[in-house]
Amino acid sequence: MTAPTAPRVADAGAGVPPRRGPVDLPGPEGDNSIAREPLWYAYGAGDDEPEAPPWTWVPQPPPDTHVPPPPPRGGGPRRTLPLGTHDRLAALPYPAPPPRGAGGGGAAEPVEDRLGRALVTAFGPQRREPENPYNDHRPYASPRCLFPVHAFVDGGAGMPWRLLEPDRHALTGTPAAPARNVVLTGRYTSVPPAYQWFRGSLIAIELGFVLRALSLGLELFDVSARLRLPGPDAHALLPALGLDDAWAWSLPFVVELGDEGAGETPRAPAPEPPAHLTRTDPALAALIRVNREQTYEGAPVPLTTAVPDGLGPSATVPDWAELLWRRHSGRMPRALHGMSGRRGTVPAEVLDSAARWLSVPPPGPELGTAFGALNVTAVVRGVEGHVDGVHRIRDGAMRLERADATAAERLEEQYGYGVSPVNGCGIRHAPLTVFLSVRTRELFERLGTAGWGAVQHAAGWAAHGLCLSAAASGLFARPVRAFKEIPTQRVLGLDPDEMIVLSVVVGVPQDTGGALLDLRL
Secondary structure, eight states, X not given: OOOSSSOOGGGOOTTOOOOOSOOOOSOTTOOOHHHHHHHHHHHHTTOSSOOOOGGGGSOOOOXXXXXXXXXXXXXXXXXXXXXXXXXXXXXXBSSSXXXXXXXXXXXXXXXXXXXXXXXXXXXXXXXXXXXXXXOOBOSSOOGGGOOOEEEEEEOSTTOOEEEEEGGGTEEESSOOSSOOEEEEEEBGGGSOGGGTTHHHHHHHHHHHHHHHHHHHHHHHTTOOEEEEOXXXXXXXXXXXXXXXXXXXXXXXXXXXXXXXXXXXXXXXXXXXXXXTHHHHOHHHHHHHHHHTTOOOOOOOEEOOOSSOTTOOOOSSOSBHHHHHHHOOSOOOSTTOEEOOOOOOOBOTHHHHHHHHHHTOOOSSHHHHHHHHHOEEXXXXXXXXXXXXXXXXXXXXXXXXXEEOTTHHHHHHHTBSSOSBTTEEOOGGGOSEEEXXXXXXXXXXXXXXXXXXXXXXXXXXXXXXXXXXXXXHTTOEEEEEOOBOHHHHHHHHTOOTTOEEEEEEEEEOOOOOOOOOEEOOO
């Protein structure tokens, strides 16, 4: 995996400090990767001996007891999004997207309707699974199907914002001029407090998922756009969205439609967190402070392709509608948790497709640099033409690092949700488990503290591509962060100063016999 505009961090040469020896993170209290997050941030920022914040080990209510705030609801008239998007996607053969300028799946429709179809493609509910404890299911993965990232659309020049409500298949808000901007921002309080500081990373990773999902939708319906990352005044946009709790939302991404730009961010005071937040939820207060530092100076950049070149035809997926329908994270029967998977040999094209999808960079130099800093390591088991063991993925190709027939089993031993009467775990049978890792010290040398958010976004972008690749191969893909980090580093051969940003388990699905209720429009 390489950055489009810069050499890999590990090869940067002058100015990069020598690699450190073993790093004792987080210390004797345990090896919880979520608890290690603030230490990795502090280490990246230059602290050689970071200490866990006092709130790290404070007991939290179980995630299942968390009641998220109700989803935002737009005020004013509601405009239904175009119907028949599924049929348009079904008419687009996989894997090649339509050529630019040909109207895409929207044919000769006005750009406003093509935008609506792109939003449905990216955000629209696909199905409901009555057996699944987490519903509904969209084209991209989200922790516990919470979908904390939301989209807003405006007409530019200070026009009011409209809220995308995927469950209502509508844009809601005061009618505006033709759309000029799509804003993406995530609500931290949607994620259970048990995740503490990791709530910030979950939102940042999901922004990467959503950015690629939206980029794909815009590409399939031939809508040109540019990405504006949060600038120093990006916080001013949050109150303008009409959010009562604007302080609880991440700095926004702005997707500017067309090629001319969309004007400046409105001027408004920064939304202030409640005064009691530092006392009642210090982890939340800390992650919001860190998010407000994730700003960039660059100009808007064109959205590039979300789809790799050179993909072969899929024996499973004939069109783009079927690809999005088939994406899932591993199903369990009877409302049980986790993922089921069966042992089996898969064709070599599974790895070729995965490597290609993992090598498409996100748009722009900042995200591209963070993407280039990611190291991609895969544990392979039962793939035709490939040795079981640890492989590296770079530049769209797979390279054997170490033959190891037991690597997948040892990984499962280090997973936080093993097989139990209420939970399934198919890691030992998974043909591919991918780890995206980064050296935070070297990343911060390149991008400053903004590198923290950028690498989470880049990991989400890459992982969503892997999820689509798995669907095209008839497999499931489950993004996870529940591996114990230190023993997992040893299984993979990672250096102690390499933080695991995200993992994706790609497995052979087990037929549960459960119903799939079609929600596509």
